[in-house]
Amino acid sequence: MAIRTEGLTKRFRSGQVAVDGIDLRVPRGSVYGFLGPNGSGKTTTIRMLLGLIGPSSGQAWLLGEPMPAAGPAVLPRVGALIEGPAFHPSLSGRANLVRLDACDASAPPHRNARIDHALERVGLGAAALKRYRQYSLGMKQRLGLAAALLRPRELLVLDEPTNGLDPQGTREVRRLVGELAEAGTTVLVSSHLLAEIENVCTHVGIMSAGALVLQGERTSLTSLADRRVWVRTESEHVAGAARVLTALGLDEVIIEGAELHALLADVRTDDVTRALVAADIPVHGLSERTPTLEDVFVRLTGEGFDVAR
Known part of the structure; x- marks a missing residue:
């Protein structure tokens, strides 16, 4: 060392x-x-x-x-x-x-x-x-x-x-x-x-x-932090999109305006896309986001790196 x-x-x-x-x-x-x-x-x-x-x-x-x-x-x-x-x-x-x-x-x-x-x-x-x-x-x-x-x-x-x-x-x-x-x-x-x-x-x-x-x-x-899928749709369809993600077994579904995100776990993003299309939910953007070190830090401490001590 x-x-x-x-x-x-x-x-x-x-x-x-x-x-x-x-x-x-x-x-x-x-x-x-x-x-x-x-x-x-x-x-x-x-x-x-x-x-x-x-x-x-x-x-x-x-x-x-x-x-x-x-x-x-x-x-x-x-x-x-x-x-x-x-x-x-x-x-x-x-x-x-x-x-x-x-x-x-x-x-x-x-x-x-x-x-x-x-x-x-x-x-x-x-x-x-x-x-x-x-x-x-x-x-x-x-x-x-x-x-x-x-x-x-x-x-x-x-x-x-x-x-x-x-x-x-x-x-x-x-x-x-x-x-x-x-x-x-x-x-x-x-x-x-x-x-x-x-x-x-x-x-x-x-x-x-x-x-x-x-x-x-x-x-x-x-890898200690979970992958999340982010979906951008229209405001009137965001609640329906949340129901689709929940039905797929995704946890921690969070809505932020016309976007929502959830833990992917073992679900593939292709499966999410197909389920949303099948439910007639317009998809304007869909991406999988790899966790960063700050994501891990926030998960462990509940605080961000801009916290002054």
Whole structure:
């Protein structure tokens, strides 16, 4: 495992339990989406993993080594972008990276080439000489990502990497994560914006109120939610359509205006279409919708990802 925790817990002096006994399992070579609403405990967990704060109880291992005890040996193999990266405001983006890299005695040679390559990878090549204080929020986030890429990493931990980025920047981050994974780097990506990174992840862990409510391979987790069929008809026929779906054995039939949807279970969509046509119900649209991770989350917690804690 690239990351493993056992009963990792963080309790603050106020009595608040920010992280409640979680057992993370991040396989080597995976892209692990660490997901959940703002305030669900993701950043606190990451800070404990990297040794920035100590746990109240439990243990954590990075790349097979215990943290924080093995931090000096392990952390040079780990790149990290933690929420709100800080740099010297009067220096340019490039100068900040030079200064940061110079502090690392174990950094590989060819510093200038590595820094230029990192800046280009995150789309800051043209703004490399611009002062950090003049950077937008998205540019600051890109520079933090460049800092994490200054040297080859076995593990990359990205906390809200798309924060402040426009849609194009978000797509670039997804592409970069995919490239890193293909090169053999394990990537943990934390986000409260599930839809932005859901499709790039091979594995997922979902947090809610400090607890890890779901974890596993992404494709297997979505099978926990049932498939639904959506039918669009005319307002005067929606009640008749609902009766047809009920007669077919579909459960949880829900009407929303001129649309209705229901759990498919073992019924095929072709059978639904034929039954509606046979009952003279006009069908203006019919589709089967595969459940998303957010569907699974809502089913488990009763809340959406926009819930602030």
